[in-house]
Amino acid sequence: MAALDQKSPNVLLQSLCCRITGKSEADVAHQFQYAVRVIGSNYAPTIERDEFLVSEKIKKELLKQRREADAALFSELHRKLQTQGVLKHRWSILYLLLSLCEDPRKPPSRVGSYGAVFAQALPRDAQSTPFYYARPQSLSLSYPERSALAAHNASSMGTSGISSLGVYSVNGPGPGAQSLLTGPGPQPVADPARGSRLAWALPASGSSSGAVPPTSRPTAGPGSAPLLRPSQRQRRDADGSAEISEAALVRDILYVFQGIDGKFIKMCTPENCYKIDSKVPLCKSLRDMSSRLAELGWLHNKVRKYTDSRSLDRAFGLVGQSFCASLHQELKEYYRLLSVLHAQLQLEDDQGVNVGMDSGLTLRRLLVWTYDPKIRLKTLAALVDYCQGRKGGELASAVHAYGKTGDPHMRALVQHILALVSHPILNFLYRWIYDGELEDTYHEFFVASDPTVKTDRLWHDKYSLRKSMIPSFITMDQARKVLLIGKSINFLHQVCHDRTQPGKMLPTTKSTDSPRDATELFTDLEGAFQSKIDAAYFETSKYLLDVLNKTYQLLDHLQAMRRYLLLGQGDFIRHLMDLLKPELARAATTLYQHNLTGILETAVRATNAQFDSPEILKRLDVRLLEVSPGDTGWDVFSLDYHVDGPIATVFTRECMSHYLRVFNFLWRAKRMEYILTDIWKSQMCNAKLLKSMPELSGVLHQCHILASEMVHFIHQMQYYITFEVLECSWDELWNKVQQAQDLDHIIAAHDVFLDTIISRCLLDSNSRSLLNQLRAVFDQIIEFQNAQDTLYRSALEELQLRVQYEDMKRQRENEGEWGVTAEQEAVENKRRQEFKDTIPKMCSQLRLLTHFYQGIVQEFLRLLMTSSDESLQFLSFRLDFNEHYKARDPRLRPSLGATRGRRSSNI
Incomplete structure (x- = not known):
């Protein structure tokens, strides 16, 4: 069974x-x-319920009886009866008349046998x-x-x-x-x-x-x-x-x-x-x-x-x-x-x-x-x-591909089938681009939605394209615009909490009434269909950008990132560094964030940063990085900028981590400039004081030479980072943002901007060796500062003792006594001799520091010259403009063949 x-x-x-x-x-x-x-x-019933068939049967019977005039009259009366609409059951009446006219002596009509x-x-x-x-x-x-x-x-x-x-x-x-x-x-x-x-x-x-x-x-x-x-x-x-x-x-x-x-x-x-x-x-x-x-x-x-x-x-x-x-x-x-x-x-x-x-x-x-x-x-x-x-858009693509035939009748047949097949896709598309609704139960539409994605990642992860479901008669650019239209509408509704419908679309354009409309639309992909997509795309994207710029001040936040996290606000950064110097010189474990936050507010009120919007200033904050053993405040301090809401779509967590890396690099480079400025101040202030100590002339001269080399290096690096990297990249980003047609363009331009400065600032994985050499140079600058501070401290102590000795000697001579005794003079001479004995040690320490520094710079220059980035190659020329390092290191003298090869590759 x-x-x-x-x-x-x-x-x-x-x-x-x-x-x-x-x-x-x-x-x-x-x-x-x-x-x-x-x-x-x-x-x-014994006959098909079709009024036309019954009327034709009646006319046929009249013609068999050679009553052509009656057949014509019947056709005219039947036509008038159809136009008036008085009778609802005309078929029944005509069938009754047909049955009455049959001769009962005849055999049953064959029409009933197959009816x-x-x-x-x-x-x-x-x-x-x-x-x-x-x-x-x-x-x-x-x-x-x-x-x-x-x-x-x-x-x-x-x-x-x-x-x-x-x-x-x-x-x-x-x-x-x-x-x-x-x-x-x-x-x-x-x-x-x-x-x-x-x-x-x-x-x-x-x-x-x-x-x-x-x-x-x-x-x-x-x-x-x-x-x-x-x-x-x-x-x-x-x-x-x-x-x-x-x-x-x-x-x-x-x-x-x-x-x-x-x-x-x-x-x-x-x-x-x-x-x-x-x-x-x-x-x-x-x-x-x-x-x-x-x-x-x-x-x-x-x-x-x-x-x-x-x-x-x-x-x-x-x-x-x-x-x-x-x-x-x-x-x-x-x-x-x-x-x-x-x-x-x-x-x-x-x-x-x-x-x-x-x-x-x-x-x-x-x-x-x-x-x-x-x-x-x-x-x-x-x-x-x-x-x-196949199913969904993939099925429509298969039907469309099969319609590429030279037979007009077969092409018309396939196009008719394609019109019916495309009708649901067109309904999906219209509901998506005009209302942002996606009811794709069986995953047929080429726009996919992930309901598990939270609101903060709506723009990036919730909606995507199913490339296999994109019909072959819709281009990838059109599919991308369709995705952006519906995504923009949902972003406005769910993230911006703006229920305004972008544009005033006519109800007749929101749906297709018949498969014939789908046929006419899809047969004119570069005309009617493209114009509908473009109109919805430009209207929706323009409205979304207006909301982000006017309501949520997206461009103002972008400029704030440039001024504070990328050190564009020079007076604020300099004053903040001056105020933080005593705090950051201490061990990192002794710092407190509320103290640093108070110093930050003081720096804001004392500089032009006070004129920024309160919405921007309240987002600016201090952040302490993870502390490692031996770190000072300089190693863990960082500025932070809080983002939330719609602007977090542009400034994602990944972007903010990039900003943090770039800030730490720029802050360290700015600190080197600050240190060298203090070194130069010390040299200028102490030059006259130490003239009375001629035994220090050689050591001081060596300090001035090394400081000049370091100042030249840091100035060239600062110029490269500030102008060639930050300013050029920022100008390109700003132009793209001003010309952006949708939010994706802004996000893409911002990502390119961050990637560019990350790579140009030697923070990417390909430039790790260059970054290590640069950090070694920064460490040598800090070592030099400590060595010079030790030199000046001991020299100034010796100078103070000598001044005190001369003052005491002069005072006793004025009182009519001997200036010094033999014992005092012996002690003074012994102390001065001991100080002179320390000078060679200071000289050797400076020579060793200079040797290490120049070796690191030479290796850094060699890596720059072998880099594939032309801007880094030009940086090596500026750092060694007088070929000082090239004369010391044969590796910095490229062969003629290598030079020609590099020039030909650049061409």
Whole structure:
């Protein structure tokens, strides 16, 4: 029972027929088809509920009675009745009149014999519900699931001819050589209910086939395809072994067109095609034509199986459901064609027309009439293969790529499907760019959202592009603008708490009313679509930047970063360093942040920084870095700038850490300049005082020379950092910020600015060796300051003792006594000799300091000369402008070949 529950109703019904009759499946074909017809009728009316068909039937009856004038009058009265709209049930009245005019002595009209079969017909509206919703769910007339289609057997399709589908995988299928006939193929006609869409149709009455389709065309129910009555199933010859007639093949072919096995033509699962058993007596021409016609059934099954399996799959998404709906529409048109063919065959049976006559329905005429439908089904089948495993925007890209064909009819077919497929994407897009809403349950849209991201990282991490879901007809620049538009709206709402809608968009532009609007929009990607995206992008981005600049003072905070953290406010930095000198000279563990904060406020009030906005000054603060053993206050002190709210989107934590690194570097370089200034002051002040001590002239001269070298080095470094790095980078950043069209441009320009100063200030990983040498130079400057302070302290103590000795000697001479005694003079001479003995030690210490300093500078210059950055190479030229270091170190003399190579690379 479990196995039976999994089978389709068709299989169960056929099994029931076999058990009742006790015959095989081939022998109960008549009973099975009759049972299908009875169950499918569902006690429906005996004629299709279509006012047009009934009116056409009435006119046909009048014409049969040679009452042409009455037929014309009826058409005119019917047209007037339709325009007035007085009657609601015109179909019922017309059907009553048709029934009353029938002669009761005549046999029942054949229109009722097939009307019940088509009771589940599709609505004529192009936007109707897909056909599988209209048919009884208890009876599936699709191809039985027992004939599973194996993908690896696609290359061995026997006589079905579907192996040629591989040719159409990109540009769409065209007519195969085996399908070309001398007669004209069916022409696509325009369906008024669908605009310019191609419809499946039979050829006009003037075709060479010689058969004219009936005026009344009952539409086939999608779920209940045209079936034949048991009395019309097969026309066998008296001898069962005789050759099968063409009429029997035509009836089998009509079943195969719907994916149902006939008596002679059945699905061959191993070969994955419909074929006639080789034991059946049949001539080669009829066998070949039957195989070519049976290909439509194989194609129908392929498309139908895809739609049945994916239509109820919610994970397939809205785009996938739209794709299935477009395939349903095409199958609906295909079923209408089959109903016309079925009606033609029934009309022949009613009028006693033989299939072999010129006016009958033959295999050759079926080949002609199904030429275009076959090409359309090939296109749909190949499109189904190409779209396997795709969803959302990726599915739309696949359909769009398949529409690049030179056949205008196939291109129109694919464009129609693309319009339906693109309709949900366009709705997603409009809701995103106008309202900032993203309801993408099945992840089909190319904008992705991460709900776990917090508000402070909304701009950077919450929204991103799914590159695989970007339709191929939308460029990457357009997709980036779409992302920015919706992201800007959400940023305004959630971060800036501004619910103002940017711009005044018309309601008609916020949504698309029909797939035709999607077609017109996406076919003009550089015109209408681009203008809509650009208008929303510029309006939203401009409003966001205005809010950030006016309400949250983004540009003012940017300038504050330059003035305080990048030491641009010179008077403030100098005064702050003067006030902090006593505090920072102490050990780092003895510092207190509240004391430093008070000094910071004093420096602000005493300089031009007091004129800044209170909003900026309240964010300026002092920060103490992590303390290491032996650190002084100079090593742990740092300024800080608090950021929050929308401006934290630009000044992220990573950016503030970069600012902190740059500040520490600039603060240390500024301290070196401050130290050298104090050294120069000491030298200038003590030069005259120590003139009376000629033994110090050599040591002082050596100090002046080393100090001059250090001053030159620090001045050149300060010039390079201040002007070539900071000012040039800041000017470039400011120009980009002024010209920025969206917040991303500002963030990108700010990141480039920070990366530039990090690399130019030797703080990146590639410049680690240069930075180590530069820090060694700074350490030598501090060592020199300590050595000179020790020298001056001992020299000034000695000078003070000598002055005191001379004053005492002069005072005693004025009192009439001897100036000094022999013992005092001996002590004085001994002390002076001891001081002179320390001078060589001071000289050697200075010479050693000079040697270390020059060695570090020479290595630093060598690294600069070998750097790939031209600005660093030029810095090495300025640091050694008189080739003082080059004369001492042969490594600083580049060879002629290396010089030429570097010049050629620069060129």
